[in-house]
Amino acid sequence: MARVLTLCRTLHQWRPLWAKTAQAWVRSMSSLEERARAVFAAAVEGVQPGSVVRRGLQRRGDELVVGGRSFTLRNNLHLVGFGKAVLGMAAEAERIVGDHLVRGLISVPHGIQETLKHHGKMNMLLKSSSRIEVIEGAKHNLPDADAQRSAEGIRELASALTERDLLLVLISGGGSALLPAPVPPVTLQEKQDVTRCLAAAGATIQELNTVRRALSLLKGGGLARCAYPAQVVALILSDVIGDPLDFIASGPTVQSETCPQEVRAILDRYHLSASLPSSVKEVLNKSSSQWRGEIKDHYHDKDRVLNVVIGSNAIALECAGRKARELGLHPVVLSPGVCGEVGAVARLYGLLSRFGCSPEKEPPPALAAQILQLGPEVGVESWDLHRTMKLIREEWEEGWCTTCVLAGGEPTVQLTGGGRGGRNQELALRVGLELSREVEKSSALFLSGGTDGQDGPTEAAGAVSDGEMETEARRQGLDIDGFLSNNDSFTFFSRLSDGRRLLLPGLTGTNVMDVHVMLLPPQPPSE
Structure with a gap:
């Protein structure tokens, strides 16, 4: 492959005479679908728990280097963690720090150890001699008694530390459900009921997190407060768009004071104040220092708390781009923050396909205008769209x-x-329709996959689609619109071509949201 790419680069300098020959040679090395799957696999591999911890946590003798800062190790390191990817992160961290680790406690999803064993991911499991205790909880991704027990243990461990100690905190997606510690006398059930009512009333995720933090001992910087005066270093694997530190697992190591008045305003906005449990009213009626517990001075000192994002969607896309180049593709990163309703996102990719595969030297201005108009709806900035369209046309x-x-x-x-x-499967299905229903069927190929290896309650991470998908479905008597209206994308792709379009990597042990890959092959020149 290296020799092929070297030759292709040479031909690139002499184009256009040998360009078509070089292109045919590279494409013969693998199909578009095979290369799209390889690019996705590289994205996931780049944010594996072990990989991100090795990059973010370096040992130099008795010094631990994190985020450009050094910390002295003297058998004084304690470790806590919570999240779906934390087991693998903890295993690698323990390998790095060795005997300097005094004790650890991590809160991980119910059944994850057995699942990792089943998938052969033994490197993500702790050794039998590990000094780290593992508690599984949050069954069905909901806070439960087991998760609360682990949260209490983490709080006790942090509260016992002194200024001589170093607390290493490992955080990944799902950490909020695995660290429930309601402020007494609020019970876990009461806290869940309040947030459930808020969600049903239409509260935003920001409003939900504000209320959660107000009713929690550990969220919103509470864990850092408990650990004072120890040094706190948090390594974070982000599953949130933009990587906001106070948002990931509700920011247990990030200063975030929320006043009771702000919380009451949210509850009033959704007409829930009158129906609150008496325990919640009691907590909100106390002063900030009372309902948070005793706040220790200077707990938020920047010299004592360091938060570092060591894995994110942007890092996954960077790794995917490197793999794309190895495979003879030209990578263009649109954005790590695509969001919004899946139908609008599918329209964006359909329009980009038309723009990139248009045989005309200058695509219609109206097409570019449509793409730019969709930007705010799907979370992509206009300059990112301008840049992407420019690179595609180049x-x-x-x-x-x-x-x-x-x-x-x-x-x-x-x-x-x-x-x-x-x-991911519904997005792939909708993009496939966009590609199939263009005036001239698009030659593009699209892949969407969850980096955690699980897309909804299915064993698939996502799926692959192209402009031939609708024709293929018709031949098999599959009604695409019917599957879409029933949100039944997994059944559709399972039946289409015997499920060959499904993306089935298995549990990956990591999670940095989703990765989208769209391949736009070059078009033959107009006659």
Whole structure:
């Protein structure tokens, strides 16, 4: 492959005479679908728990280097963690710090150890001699008694530390459900009932997190407060668009004071104040220092708390881009923050396909205008869209290399039916329709996959689609619109071509949201 790419680069300098020959040679090395799957696999591999911890946590003798800062190790390191990817992160961290680790406690999803064993991911499991205790909880991704027990243990461990100690905190997606510690006398059930009512009333995720933090001992910087005066270093694997530190697992190591008045305003806005449990009213009626517990001075000192994002969707896309180049593709990163309703996101990719595969030297201005108009709806800035369109057309003018548009994020699906599927499979299905229903069927190929290996309540991470999908479905008697209206994308892709279009990597042990890969092959020149 290296020799092929070297030759292709040489031919690139001599184009256009040998361009078509070079393109045919590279494409013969693998199909578009095989290369799209390889690019996705590289994105996931780049944010594996072990990989991100090795990059973010370096040992130099008795010094631990994190985020450009050094910390002295003297058998004084304690470790806590919570999240879906934390087991693998903890295993690698313990390998790095060795005997300097005094004790650890991590809160991980119910059944994850057995699942990792089943998938052969033994490197993500702790050794039998580990000094880290593992508690599984949050069954069905909901806070429960086991998760609360682990949260209490983490709080006790942090509260016992002294200024001589170093607390290493490992955080990944799902950490909020695995660290429930309601402020007494609020019970876990009462806290869940309040947030459930807020969600049902239409509260935003920001409002939900504000209320959660107000009723929690550990969220919103509470864990850092408990650990004072110890040094706190948090390594974070982000599953949130934009990587906001106070948002990931509700920011247990990030200063975030929320006054009771702000919380009451949210509850009033959704007409829930009158129906609150008496325990919640009692907590909100106390002063900030009372309902948070005794706040220790200077707990938020920047010299004592360091938060570092070591894994994110942007890092996954960077790794995907490197793999794309190795495979003879031209990578273009659109955005790591694609969001919004899945139908709008599918329209964006359909329009980008038309723009990139248009045989005209200058695509219609109206097409670019439509793409830019969709930007705010799908969370993509106009300059990112301008840049992406410019790079796509530059590659079109070169005319010899397949363009690989990369993006990530977390679109949403409006549930209207009772079928099986997830946002990645539904996005792939909708994009396939966009590509199939263009005036001239698009030659583009699209892949969407969840980096955690699970898309909704299915064993698939996502799926692959192209402009031939609708024709293929018709031949098999599959009604695409019916599957979409029932949110049954998994059943559709399971039946289409015997499920060969499904993306089935298995549990990956990580989670940085979704990765989208769209391949735009070069078009033959107009006659």
